[in-house]
Amino acid sequence: MNKALKMILFTILSLGLVMLAACGGKEEPQTAAPAEPEVQAETEEQQPEEVKEAGEVNLYTSRHYDTDRQLYDLFEAETGIKVNVIEGKGDELIARLNSEGENTEADLFLTADAGNLYVAKQDGLFQEIQSDELFKNIPANLRDDENMWVGLTKRARVIVYAKDRVDPSELSTYEALTGPEWAGRVLSRTSSNMYNLSLLASFIELNGAEAAEEWAKGIAANLAREPQGGDTDQIRAVVAGEGDVAISNTYYVGRLLNSADKGDVEVGEAVGVFFPNQDTTGTHVNISGVGIIKHSKNVENAIKFLEFLSSVEAQKVFAEGNNEYPVNPDVDWSETVKSWGEFKEQNIPLSILGKNQLEAIKIFDRSGWK
Amino acid sequence: MRLIQKVEQHFNMWAILSLVFIFIILIPNLLIGYNLFTEPTDNWAHIKEYLLKDYIYNTLVLITFTALFTMIIGTSLAWIIINYRFPLRNFFKWGLILPLAIPAYIGAYTYQGMLNYSGTIQYTLRNTFDIHVSSQKFFNIMGIPGAIFIFTIFLYPYVYVITKGFLENQSASLFENARLLGGGPFTIFFRAGLPLSRAAITGGVVLVILEVLNDFGVVSYFGVQTFSIAIFRTWYGMKDLDSALKLAGILMFIVIVVLVLERIIRGRKTYSYSSANFRPIEAQPLKGTSKWLAFSYCSVIFMIAFIVPVTQLVHWSIMTWDRIFSPEFAKLIYNSIFVASIASSIIVFIALIVGNYTRLHKGLFPKVASRVIALGYSIPGAAIAISIITLFVAFDGVMKSVADYLNLNSALVLRTTLVMLTSAYIIRFLAVGYNAIEAGFEKIGTTFTEASRGLGSSTLKTFFRVDIPMLRGAIFGGFILVFVDILKELPLTLFLQPFNFSTLATQAFRYASDEMVQEAALASILIIIVSAICIFYFHKVLDKEKS
Numbered sequence: 001m002n003k004a005l006k007m008i009l010f011t012i013l014s015l016g017l018v019m020l021a022a023c024g025g026k027e028e029p030q031t032a033a034p035a036e037p038e039v040q041a042e043t044e045e046q047q048p049e050e051v052k053e054a055g056e057v058n059l060y061t062s063r064h065y066d067t068d069r070q071l072y073d074l075f076e077a078e079t080g081i082k083v084n085v086i087e088g089k090g091d092e093l094i095a096r097l098n099s100e101g102e103n104t105e106a107d108l109f110l111t112a113d114a115g116n117l118y119v120a121k122q123d124g125l126f127q128e129i130q131s132d133e134l135f136k137n138i139p140a141n142l143r144d145d146e147n148m149w150v151g152l153t154k155r156a157r158v159i160v161y162a163k164d165r166v167d168p169s170e171l172s173t174y175e176a177l178t179g180p181e182w183a184g185r186v187l188s189r190t191s192s193n194m195y196n197l198s199l200l201a202s203f204i205e206l207n208g209a210e211a212a213e214e215w216a217k218g219i220a221a222n223l224a225r226e227p228q229g230g231d232t233d234q235i236r237a238v239v240a241g242e243g244d245v246a247i248s249n250t251y252y253v254g255r256l257l258n259s260a261d262k263g264d265v266e267v268g269e270a271v272g273v274f275f276p277n278q279d280t281t282g283t284h285v286n287i288s289g290v291g292i293i294k295h296s297k298n299v300e301n302a303i304k305f306l307e308f309l310s311s312v313e314a315q316k317v318f319a320e321g322n323n324e325y326p327v328n329p330d331v332d333w334s335e336t337v338k339s340w341g342e343f344k345e346q347n348i349p350l351s352i353l354g355k356n357q358l359e360a361i362k363i364f365d366r367s368g369w370k
Numbered sequence: 371m372r373l374i375q376k377v378e379q380h381f382n383m384w385a386i387l388s389l390v391f392i393f394i395i396l397i398p399n400l401l402i403g404y405n406l407f408t409e410p411t412d413n414w415a416h417i418k419e420y421l422l423k424d425y426i427y428n429t430l431v432l433i434t435f436t437a438l439f440t441m442i443i444g445t446s447l448a449w450i451i452i453n454y455r456f457p458l459r460n461f462f463k464w465g466l467i468l469p470l471a472i473p474a475y476i477g478a479y480t481y482q483g484m485l486n487y488s489g490t491i492q493y494t495l496r497n498t499f500d501i502h503v504s505s506q507k508f509f510n511i512m513g514i515p516g517a518i519f520i521f522t523i524f525l526y527p528y529v530y531v532i533t534k535g536f537l538e539n540q541s542a543s544l545f546e547n548a549r550l551l552g553g554g555p556f557t558i559f560f561r562a563g564l565p566l567s568r569a570a571i572t573g574g575v576v577l578v579i580l581e582v583l584n585d586f587g588v589v590s591y592f593g594v595q596t597f598s599i600a601i602f603r604t605w606y607g608m609k610d611l612d613s614a615l616k617l618a619g620i621l622m623f624i625v626i627v628v629l630v631l632e633r634i635i636r637g638r639k640t641y642s643y644s645s646a647n648f649r650p651i652e653a654q655p656l657k658g659t660s661k662w663l664a665f666s667y668c669s670v671i672f673m674i675a676f677i678v679p680v681t682q683l684v685h686w687s688i689m690t691w692d693r694i695f696s697p698e699f700a701k702l703i704y705n706s707i708f709v710a711s712i713a714s715s716i717i718v719f720i721a722l723i724v725g726n727y728t729r730l731h732k733g734l735f736p737k738v739a740s741r742v743i744a745l746g747y748s749i750p751g752a753a754i755a756i757s758i759i760t761l762f763v764a765f766d767g768v769m770k771s772v773a774d775y776l777n778l779n780s781a782l783v784l785r786t787t788l789v790m791l792t793s794a795y796i797i798r799f800l801a802v803g804y805n806a807i808e809a810g811f812e813k814i815g816t817t818f819t820e821a822s823r824g825l826g827s828s829t830l831k832t833f834f835r836v837d838i839p840m841l842r843g844a845i846f847g848g849f850i851l852v853f854v855d856i857l858k859e860l861p862l863t864l865f866l867q868p869f870n871f872s873t874l875a876t877q878a879f880r881y882a883s884d885e886m887v888q889e890a891a892l893a894s895i896l897i898i899i900v901s902a903i904c905i906f907y908f909h910k911v912l913d914k915e916k917s
Binding site for chain 1: 413416420421482486487488489490492503504506510512513590591592593595599602603605606607608609689690693694755756759760763766785865867868869870872879880881883884886
């Protein structure tokens with residue numbers, strides 16, 4: 001008797017579990033993309049022709065801006081191609097793509113750092129992009145040399161200074177910030193941040209590993225406080241008087257200036273943007289870029305989507321939305337960005353940033369820059 | 371003959387189910403362990419020389435102080451609420467759980483947002499009172515002390531909920547006897563309350579420690595170099611999975627030490643109802659100063675851990691409302707609740723089965739089983755994610771070949787469904803549900819179960835007729851803790867989400883990770899509201915059932 005009862009319960013429990021699991025699965029077409037073959041097959045049978053033709057494109061992205069979503073919607077409205085999105089951190093998405101291998105559903109990988117693009121290429125995740133329109137819209141120096149990825153927006157990493165305490169004539173280069181006159185006046189976020197890693201990676205390329213390590217040590221020694229917070233926190237600390245200069249990306253200043261918070265606008269107005277190394281190697285520039293996944297099942301749609309993203313229409317949205325620099329030379333900068341003026345950029349292939357990444361990590365660790 | 375009986379006794383339905391569940395939990399752990407003993411790479415020497423000492427030191431400081439403070443706050447609050455009556459007590463009873471609804475990393479961004487130079491506090495001082503703060507020292511929350519503060523105020527509810535649930539069902543006679551023997555309130559607390567609640571308290575503190583070990587958001591924002599930072603830096607930055615796994619191994623070792631310590635603190639004695647003469651504790655009214663002291667204590671904690679950050683978030687939400695709000699938020703709420711309730715239900719179910727089994731059976735396997743459950747909580751979310759994805763890719767491959775073999779034109783692809791994400795939640799959060807339910811089992815002991823079995827009822831009948839009704843508080847408590855945890859969960863959701871599937875937490879993360887905490891406020895507030903409703907609802911249900 002006892003045993004029978006146990007058997008029955010066991011069956012009920014197992015069924016319950018299976019049903020719960022099935023519930024999770026059944027819900028999927030509503031909440032998730034109909035990316036699996038099962039649903040596609042159904043679509044072919046039941047849906048009218050044009051829907052089938054329009055199809056979809058699956059995007060893994062580490063950019064999380066609302067303007068990006070706006071662009072996906074615009075593209076969808078124009079072409080009928082549905083953009084399915086998974087958002088995450090760049091390095092985690094690479095790890096996911098690697099573990100999914102040829103079974104991946106992804107068509108495109110978009111990320112906000114050239115280092116990540118390099119890594120994705122090294123891991124063999126990309127295929128060569130072929131599109132004349134794309135190459136017309138995006139200058140060669142902002143594309144991979146084998147066209148495995150293309151840049152979509154540019155961002156500059158600059159020196160932000162307190163207008164009331166620092167005369168821009170005191171500023172010159174990133175290297176000069178290691179001098180004794182800057183002791184206890186420099187602010188930066190932690191060295192494990194991608195932006196700092198790419199910055200140091202560029203110095204390894206331009207000045208050699210030894211000079212790069214000297215630089216990291218010099219900055220670490222001149223820091224006003226232990227590295228903490230994000231770039232915005234460094235800018236605020238400059239205004240609060242904790243230090244006099246901060247290393248930061250330009251768009252954070254733009255964001256403060258355009259903030260809904262009065263306190264933030266005050267902070268944005270109290271700092272100046274200085275483009276370093278204008279007489280030497282140029283200011284460090286990084287990109288957001290995108291590549292087509294090797295095992296993509298929607299290559300044509302992916303290319304259409306990339307052509308759209310590089311178009312004047314889309315580039316304008318990109319540039320205005322986050323105060324970044326458009327890659328398409330035909331597109332105007334936003335008013336905020338224009339106010340900082342023109343500048344000379346570092347002239348290095350961007351894949352270097354990824355190539356030197358591991359060395360940069362080790363140099364930072366040795367330098368004592370936390 | 372006796373051997374057969376023994377075998378039967380051990381390998382019944384409960385054992386089989388427990389075994390299956392534990393095996394599932396173990397899979398990601400095994401996948402990590404498998405790679406653990408490889409030759410160290412070049413990077414390992416570098417990590418050892420420049421990083422390891424700092425990482426271990428910072429991690430230990432962080433967990434030691436957070437554990438200490440959450441224990442003091444959580445236990446004292448539970449004790450006061452259960453034993454005394456004072457103004458707003460009925461509100462505090464569930465209100466003090468609410469800080470749990472605030473994801474720690476959002477709490478960190480919020481406090482930093484309030485305290486920094488352009489934040490509410492300094493801005494008001496400057497522009498309303500014309501006070502210019504010359505030193506930022508008093509406003510700087512970023513760093514180890516700040517991280518301890520953030521973890522303490524947002525994690526103490528773990529200790530509070532579990533301890534409160536335990537005390538609520540203690541027989542009043544225990545403490546009345548202590549009082550009759552002449553003990554003052556403090557003597558009763560330290561001599562009777564504390565020792566009795568040991569299992570519940572340590573259960574809560576262990577959850578806090580595991581949560582801190584696993585945190586990435588707070589420590590990376592505050593620039594505190596901990597193990598989870600080291601693991602991600604090694605894995606993603608250096609692309610060195612082997613070294614990352616070695617670090618994860620060290621982390622697991624710390625967790626095992628914590629779990630063993632828990633056992634030692636818990637001691638060998640078990641405390642449970644010894645007689646059927648059960649009468650819940652009747653709260654005594656407080657008078658005069660002590661009444662207001664109790665009230666102020668609860669209020670201050672509630673203010674710091676809930677009202678202040680929530681007010682700031684509401685303010686930001688209003689400020690950014692017109693840009694941020696979209697009808698899509700309804701979908702985000704639906705997604706969050708849907709996936710959290712499914713995973714929480716399954717977790718409670720598994721915890722009940724394994725908990726019941728390990729309680730009724732002595733021996734090595736049940737003992738090991740009850741500890742293995744917690745291991746999922748010790749692995750960094752991203753590591754669980756990687757092993758889960760590897761597993762599902764393989765599984766989908768098998769399904770595909772089966773489908774091909776059967777000539778079906780399509781196979782079920784679990785990877786694009788929520789099944790993958792739900793499985794990850796279960797592995798990760800089983801410990802939370804289990805600890806709550808285990809504390810409940812410990813409290814009811816085995817006397818009643820044995821009596822019921824002695825009267826001829828089967829284990830199963832006993833389970834439903836005797837155990838479950840007595841466990842109701844623990845079940846609800848466990849469910850809420852898991853539910854709220856999943857609602858806030860980030861790394862797994864980010865990593866394993868199907869296409870176009872976002873939750874409130876991933877939405878909040880989108881903005882916060884890009885230093886747009888004001889824009890993250892709306893999603894954060896919604897997480898808090900949903901969690902608050904759950905906490906309130908379950909509190910009501912529990913209260914009604916008691917009366």
